[in-house]
Amino acid sequence: MGRPRRGVGGGWRVALLALAVTVGVGRVSADPAGVRLTFSVRFRALPVGSSTYTWVRDGEAVVVAKELVPSGPLAKLYPVGDRFVARTDGDGRPTLLYERIDEPNDRRQDRWTTVDWPRGLATLLRHDFRTGAWDRRVIPAKQGLQWPLTLPYWILQRPLAELDGATLPLLDGDKEKEVRLHLQGGERVRTGLGRVETDRVEGEVWYRSQRQAYGGFTAWVRRAAPPIPVRLTTRLRFGSLAETVEREEQTSTPPDLPSVPSTVPPPAAVDTGGGQN
Numbered sequence: 001m002g003r004p005r006r007g008v009g010g011g012w013r014v015a016l017l018a019l020a021v022t023v024g025v026g027r028v029s030a031d032p033a034g035v036r037l038t039f040s041v042r043f044r045a046l047p048v049g050s051s052t053y054t055w056v057r058d059g060e061a062v063v064v065a066k067e068l069v070p071s072g073p074l075a076k077l078y079p080v081g082d083r084f085v086a087r088t089d090g091d092g093r094p095t096l097l098y099e100r101i102d103e104p105n106d107r108r109q110d111r112w113t114t115v116d117w118p119r120g121l122a123t124l125l126r127h128d129f130r131t132g133a134w135d136r137r138v139i140p141a142k143q144g145l146q147w148p149l150t151l152p153y154w155i156l157q158r159p160l161a162e163l164d165g166a167t168l169p170l171l172d173g174d175k176e177k178e179v180r181l182h183l184q185g186g187e188r189v190r191t192g193l194g195r196v197e198t199d200r201v202e203g204e205v206w207y208r209s210q211r212q213a214y215g216g217f218t219a220w221v222r223r224a225a226p227p228i229p230v231r232l233t234t235r236l237r238f239g240s241l242a243e244t245v246e247r248e249e250q251t252s253t254p255p256d257l258p259s260v261p262s263t264v265p266p267p268a269a270v271d272t273g274g275g276q277n
Contacts, residue, residue: 039243058254060090065255094150192246
């Protein structure tokens with residue numbers, strides 16, 4: 001169920017992971033109010049668009065979302081329009097993830113991942129709009145697994161001192177990966193909100209087999225309350241993708257999370273390999 005690597009757009013998923021990991025580093029206490037952050041995005045020195053990240057408590061659950069909006073030359077050459085929305089339960093465990101992968105040449109895919117924690121299984125469902133095909137796969141869901149989008153809720157429950165050297169498992173599509181975090185001290189950075197005192201976090205992403213690195217990032221997290229990521233730099237094979245916060249808004253409306261279609265094909269056999277590479 002993996003999708004082929006893409007050019008500049010291929011960095012969005014890694015950037016999403018960097019954003020997800022760092023929102024919780026400052027230990028934001030649970031609050032019914034939510035936040036919506038808007039970032040300007042550059043590939044190397046070229047402005048390529050904007051991204052938004054929204055996080056809202058919905059009863060005992062937390063709903064998080066990220067949308068990617070290309071502009072300028074990239075919007076004409078590669079009009080990516082991806083959207084990610086997920087829900088966690090009251091214990092911080094991910095239960096439902098929706099991904100809209102919207103690429104050029106009608107290469108849109110809608111994806112849903114649900115987790116049955118009592119049975120320890122994750123079901124991945126994909127609808128390819130170009131071919132009309134549906135794919136469904138069931139893989140093991142090990143205790144403690146998170147998605148890149150739901151990591152904030154998990155991380156913000158831990159003291160800051162515990163994050164240095166932490167290794168976090170995650171399920172990205174049907175691939176098991178892990179994030180290795182390191183704190184690198186303080187730094188003042190310039191953002192759309194002015195100059196901000198931050199803590200710098202370095203992260204490495206590896207496949208769970210530990211034989212291959214997936215990528216890495218540097219994130220700067222605001223020290224003042226409420227702590228938020230104010231700058232993110234994602235390392236790619238052929239450059240870097242940088243996101244800088246431009247606007248911070250309060251919100252109490254959870255992002256829309258499309259439900260799983262009721263009519264789907266029967267699942268394939270459980271993949272006991274856990275989707276590892």
